[in-house]
Amino acid sequence: MNNSQEVQRALTLIRSVPLTPPEHKLLSCFVRDAVDPKAAALYVLQQASQGDTKDIEFELRHILTEWKQLVKRFTLPTKISTNTKLLVSIRDDNCCCITKQSREWWDVLGWTRTGPIRLVPDEVIAGLDDAAHASLRELLAAFLTEGHLRRLIRSLDLPSDDINQLKNTLTLQESVATLFINGQIKVEPERVADESADDSMETKGLYELTMVMPRPFPVLKSKKGRRLYANDNLIISTTDAKTMPLPDSFLLALRARFCNSLRCLQIEDEMQLGWPENTLRHKFQRICRRMIEPAVPLLRHSWLYLPRSFRILTYRLLLNVGVRIYGKQLAWVQRVPFGLYIKHGRGNIVSKGEAPALRLIEQYADIPAPKVIDVLTVENYTYLVMTRLPGVPLLEGLPRMSYPERTQLALDLRNCFSQFRRIPNPNSTAICNANGGPVFDYRLPVSSKTAGPFQSEEEFNRFLITQPRLKSAIHDRSHKIYFSHADLSPTNILVSAGKLSGLVDFACAGFYPEYWEYTKGVNGHFGPDTSFIDLLFETFEGSYEEELKAEQKLWEFVTPW
Template identity: 30%
Template sequence: MAAPNDLVRSTLSLIESTGLPYPLGPLLQLFISEALDPALAAQYMKDRLQRGEASSLVDDWSYIIESITKNGRAPPEPNDTEKHAIARRDGGKCCVTGKVGTLRDPLIVAPILLIPSGWTADKAGIFDMLGAFFGPPYRDWWISYVRDPVSPYYNHWLVRKSAAKAFASGLVRLNRLYPSMIEYEVEQVPIGPEDLIEVDGTRPLLGDHSRSGIIKADPRFVGSQARLCKSIQYLDLHKRLSLETLPQPGLSVMRSNITLQNRWCLFSVFVASFFTVWRLVPSKIRIFCYRVLQKLGERLYGRSNDYAPVQRLPFGLYLKWNTEVDCSRNEFNALKVVRQHTLIPAPKALDMVDEQANINDPSSWPTSYLLMTRVPGFPLSRCEKVLSERDIERIVIQLKDYVSQLRDIPQSTNSDKAICNTLGEACRDPRINGAAPVGPFEDEAAFSQMLRFSDDPARRGNKIVFTHVDLNPRNILVDQSLQLDGSISWSVTGIVDWEFAGYYPEYWDYTKAMFEGFRWTRRYKDMIYKVFAEFGNYLPQLYVEKMSWESGDGV
């Protein structure tokens, strides 16, 4: 008999091999990964798949999810006295966000979950499937509750209206901190680019804040939603994709008509003229203005995370700062080169100014400020799960075109240094020596000496081409837009973060796109393979790079 973990892994792989249309495969995989006992769920799933029941499995799992969401019925509503008691029990704050109510977003006493409709029906397979997912005791409790709903105190709580909507949609869940029955941790789990809800603290306490003996919310309702939340989203995604109107046959390469129009519009001419004059203003004044805009941007749009030294500003601008001044100089030049030679939707570099270190402060570092335009869209890493197969196909075609355009950029830097940044200077890449400057290099052989397995045949004979260097799903922006065939689909709207760009061996963008592969889904990896397959077989180079990464390079 297979070990539990082996059984789970083999069944998840079996689901992938069924060829179900996206997102039905991930939907079935969640039946296993979110089950109370994944091994029990995997065995149930495996038995039915081996009988050729993949389609009916999807139907049954969808039936279970919809029975407790759109087809569920509201539990008996508490009366006014009970509502007041529930509000006191929950401390007068939202049980999910910890916030008080507002006029725009009031507090309400709402059901934690609807009463499932159909779980007690005689639909073949549902009873056993519920047992495989929840476990027999948990399932039997649910069946008992469906037949005889308990006191409203157990299945109602005080929440903000927006939090109740996000919870019902599966965008947020509360994970119980075992062994406590009342301590939880908030986890926001959107599969797409939905905005996160604001929370005051991440550790809700679903106890009796009034200390007056009021019945507490039953953790089994909260726990059931936590196990079902991602399946709720994937099923909703499946419904949306099924209702989409298919575009006419024949995909066209979209070269960002919006970008082209904006590039030559009157406003763009004004902006270019303004910044031509603005760059004549003393650097101290410009730096002061950028810091003011940075603070304003933080108030309007929130502060960027600690790993991204970039801030959205008003007026469609972004400000990026860096203590490695040469990186900012390279990005400023790279953006100009890309806009000059390609139609790739990239930010427009408007200004760059350096601030010298304070000689009286040993902790002070020189800092550069790069001002650029904002390109629309969301990181592909946030949206990949909600894309249809046709969206993926369109994005692959776009990225092929953009990579081709990059490779057509002529090298106009030092003629005797083949591998360098866009200014003909030293290369920087987190993959090599922690982004310390190296080179420039006369040829690929000299560059390969900086890498492990430098004499491997895969590190020889590659063309040197203009390279983004960090083409990962965080830096590829996508959004829904009107296509040439009249449909509304996802497409690439921007490529950002060009600070390491330069001239590298032709495989570098492909292998770097696969760097940190443990973070990326198989779907993303397949997409990137299709993008670069047109330019050559880079699997030998990827194999050598993987061996290098596993040996500690780039860590």
């Protein structure tokens, strides 16, 4: 249904209107997250066709304004009776339904206290029967369908006794409640009971926790200290389903449909506040960083004179300290003090080509990339120590970037790749890592993800094409071989204050055919949000589309990771 012709037409029409990125996403969510996306799309198309072409923007902006009004109603506070608060506290054992944590005994200031939160505030349907709000009702009916809207009205219009209120209430910690209200997390029931079915007598319900994009995802921990992740299962139970029923699965599922839109509103508010990197503290940090950077080569040179055993001991100590201060992000990558990162692990966990690649960049290019401090291997265990770059992954920053900022980012990336292409290949083989050895790439059709080196593009193509029928005409075309990052994902591009601040993770870097940077960047990025793909298209100015089609044909038979 999401891929119907009407849905695609509506989404294309939305993209054609000059809005901000969050507004485009917000209107797209109205279509994609609807109970019946085709019906929501037809509503958008019908409203847009009421006037001439000049009125399309006006009509869509009108839909956007009203949709914002409806979505914001989910954030309005609702008064909950004292008796309901008592009953929901007893039902949920005074614990947060998501983390299962209760208020800590030492918390005299109430930082960890729990409280009741409405799933769907009564204000969502307030005034919808008035003539003045007829368009709001029509919009909500288009999103929910008329049947679901009527069921919602019946659910919220029930007598305000404690049992009915309990069905629309959860116990959450204050910090978790903020995430829930803003749409950063959603709780979806395993199944939604029909209105005719009586699920009010169930004593246990199974639910799924979902983190709503974009990142950063909130860090939630269970009562036992385990971190909660997206798609984790939750159980909510009651000891007496008759007097203390579980939350209504219909209301939970309905709220979940609004979470993406709620998140868009939050991002829109954050954009209006401006980038946090523009604060005085961040500006001071940038000044300090610029003062220290010129001294890095001298400090590195001096450090490498110290005994090897002492350096290894220092790196192990820094890893332990880094885990305590910054937490453990990945098993093989750790942020440590003094503005450093350490990649470490046995065997080939640390790519043999990464350090040589970073040294080539430092020697021949002027782009923001980590500088290698040291590489040591002891008993088949490697430590790669490098400088840390400022900023956040593009995966977190891109949704908050305006279209002019995205255009500038594409230009900055294009400049980086232009400099990459001027880096000479010091090796005798054509397609290889920076050291002349085998290339390491998740795209390669072998379990080790390592192959080569290859003497020519033709030899490389013979390796990639696992079946003769997968060969395309483009594979007979000769391409230039350039130095490439080869893992251009939104987690490996850093931005600060909406600007490029660094490229990281050069584990796959080496010399590849000129199209590889683009096709590998597209590799693995699917789904409705095409922001990153659009950025890559603009960066490479629409080149290599034929090569991309040929690669996608190969991906159908060999997974791209």
